[in-house]
Amino acid sequence: DAGVIQSPRHEVTEMGQEVTLRCKPISGHNSLFWYRQTMMRGLELLIYFNNNVPIDDSGMPEDRFSAKMPNASFSTLKIQPSEPRDSAVYFCASSFAGPTEAFFGQGTRLTVV
Amino acid sequence: KQEVTQIPAALSVPEGENLVLNCSFTDSAIYNLQWFRQDPGKGLTSLLLIQSSQREQTSGRLNASLDKSSGRSTLYIAASQPGDSATYLCAVSAAGNKLTFGGGTRVLVKP
Secondary structure: OOOEEEOOOEEEEOOOEEEEEEEOOOOOEEEEEEEEEEEEOEEEEEEEEEOOOEEEEHHHHHHHHEEEEEEEEEEEEEOOOOOOHHHEEEEEEEEOOOOOOOOOOOEEEEEEE | OOOOOEEEEEEEEEEOOEEEEEEEEEEOOOOOEEEEEEEEOEEEEEEEEEOOOOOOEEEEEEEEEOOOOEEEEEEEEEEOOOOOOHEEEEEEEEEHHHEEEEOOEEEEOOO
């Protein structure tokens, strides 16, 4: 398996624009996670899905953030409208259900100017 | 709320020296603990996973211990090499395999 695949790797956008980040989890994994990494706050969980269903979105910072998982092999994280403080690296991770090893993608570095 | 702390924040050692990285957590009700490596501008690479029922886990030059009751884990890297230079992150998992991360230890191994 190619691992967790995220796209794009880098995104630069203007404040107010919509941003969509994409993730393809490892085949067979049924849990998917979105994390955000910043210098100030480190790595934080935004939302996670189990069997394509959102289970816990308490980490989503504002209503401007939304995430979907239409099928087992694809998830999106959308920010609309984007703001400069959303600038961060966004990671997607996947695992089997339960306390198993989590595997991370290479991340999307988002810059909002 | 679970809090994970990694001390020191940065570490510099000469090549060949053993590395000792510390991780502490406030809530002992964890499912497992995972150590990751992160190179600059890259994603996280899983190094070791220790289940809550285990005391240690080994992989090559890496050995990680877990003392759940005292809320501590230690990652040992034997005979460090310049290629070991990276940031090392520990994370503990709660229900649903949600991970809470420490701030990381940035390691520099000097040739």
